[in-house]
Amino acid sequence: MTLKEVKNNIFFCGLNHRERRMFDELIPLPMGTTYNSYLIKGSEKTVLVDTMYPPKADEYLQKLENAGIENIDYIVCNHGEQDHTGALPKVVKKYPNAKILTNPKCKEIIQEMLHIEDDKFQVVADGEEISLGDKTLKFIFAPWVHWPDTMFTYVKEDKIIFTCDFLGSHSPFENIFAVESEALLLGAKRYYAEIMMPFRNFCKKYVQKLKEMDIDMILTSHGPVYNNPQYILKAYEKWTADEAANEVVIPYVSMYESTKEMVDYICEKLSDKGIVVKPFDVVNEDLGELAMELVEACTVVFGASMVLAGPHPAAVTAAYLTGLLRPKTKYISFIGSYGWGGVLTAKLEESLTNIKAEKLEPVIIKGKARKEDFEKLDVLVETIYEKHKSLGLV
Ligand code: FEO
Numbered sequence: 001m002t003l004k005e006v007k008n009n010i011f012f013c014g015l016n017h018r019e020r021r022m023f024d025e026l027i028p029l030p031m032g033t034t035y036n037s038y039l040i041k042g043s044e045k046t047v048l049v050d051t052m053y054p055p056k057a058d059e060y061l062q063k064l065e066n067a068g069i070e071n072i073d074y075i076v077c078n079h080g081e082q083d084h085t086g087a088l089p090k091v092v093k094k095y096p097n098a099k100i101l102t103n104p105k106c107k108e109i110i111q112e113m114l115h116i117e118d119d120k121f122q123v124v125a126d127g128e129e130i131s132l133g134d135k136t137l138k139f140i141f142a143p144w145v146h147w148p149d150t151m152f153t154y155v156k157e158d159k160i161i162f163t164c165d166f167l168g169s170h171s172p173f174e175n176i177f178a179v180e181s182e183a184l185l186l187g188a189k190r191y192y193a194e195i196m197m198p199f200r201n202f203c204k205k206y207v208q209k210l211k212e213m214d215i216d217m218i219l220t221s222h223g224p225v226y227n228n229p230q231y232i233l234k235a236y237e238k239w240t241a242d243e244a245a246n247e248v249v250i251p252y253v254s255m256y257e258s259t260k261e262m263v264d265y266i267c268e269k270l271s272d273k274g275i276v277v278k279p280f281d282v283v284n285e286d287l288g289e290l291a292m293e294l295v296e297a298c299t300v301v302f303g304a305s306m307v308l309a310g311p312h313p314a315a316v317t318a319a320y321l322t323g324l325l326r327p328k329t330k331y332i333s334f335i336g337s338y339g340w341g342g343v344l345t346a347k348l349e350e351s352l353t354n355i356k357a358e359k360l361e362p363v364i365i366k367g368k369a370r371k372e373d374f375e376k377l378d379v380l381v382e383t384i385y386e387k388h389k390s391l392g393l394v
Helices: 053-067 088-094 103-113 182-212 228-238 256-272 289-293 313-325 346-350 369-389
Strands: 004-007 009-012 015-017 034-035 038-042 046-050 073-075 099-102 122-125 130-131 138-141 151-155 162-163 217-222 245-253 274-283 297-306 329-340 363-366
Touching: 004 217, 015 053, 053 088, 073 088, 088 103, 099 103, 103 122, 103 346, 130 363, 182 228, 182 289, 182 313, 245 256, 245 289, 245 313, 256 274, 256 297, 256 363, 256 369, 274 289, 289 297, 289 313, 297 313, 297 369, 313 346, 329 369, 363 369
Parallel strands: 046 073, 073 099, 099 122, 162 217, 245 274, 245 297, 297 329, 329 363
Antiparallel strands: 004 009, 009 038, 015 034, 038 046, 130 138, 138 151, 151 162
């Protein structure tokens, strides 16, 4: 067996994709990512848990062949998205005895995406158990982390749980066990911010559920194996908590420095009041970083120049992304500058209706800020400070 063993005949058979630079054609991947798959050799049945991203399918099958895997009895699909199922057509062709074990919703998604025949599936129920001889798989439905089909698979005898995307990390690795580090946590936070944050309340619920279970290891389908489950569960508890951090994120775009001057001004004033500020140039910086900053910030202030009587398109993108990701933000405001006219905030607000945040009075000015404009910014800064203070953050 050339595969690395995780525990008691459970092996890692996934692949790194270090050179991948974008996820969902949206979030940059500075380190790349991984697509994890696992092989369980029970005394009577052999199982694959999740498979592979389609462009890596041949490499994946070669890896299984090199390990001498001649028969697969079951393929567990914990989630239908194609970075875990895209290789299925090739896998079921190579291993014709294999039955796909999954829930009804995931079966429906796989069939719609991949056109796999009905007789290849064995649908499981929530809580159902399947024996592999000396090991027992238990299926735990966990919808909405992050699709309606998501589920976990627990190996009772080994106290191992496969959670697919949930708790994953965009962190390629050689040593299969997580090395607890800032880099790993950032990979996990980047992953959470884009994929899981819109489902924060579901994440919170499943974190509690996992904490109540007897679990020695968490095996996700992106990033290394957590042999200290508390490490990632604690991070998720912080990210999913209702309490926000004493931070103001300021995604901005500025064409002629007038908006930038306003951003710099409020950054300095907020910082003087003990509030952490995170200005973010939405044209030139990594949107994944913005998503990560949104995970905990109490307040978001969008800064925009006006283009053709509306907000700059880059500001609209940032607002739209923020609305999609549904962070726990408590307060939102807008600052910006225009040359000859238009409406700056309406289009941005339209993108943010998903977020239940209180809107603070925007400061929109003509041209370069004058004394009275800075005074309006002072009022905004004071309001943010008072709001943070009322939450016990400063
Ligand atoms: Fe890693 Fe939702 O796929």
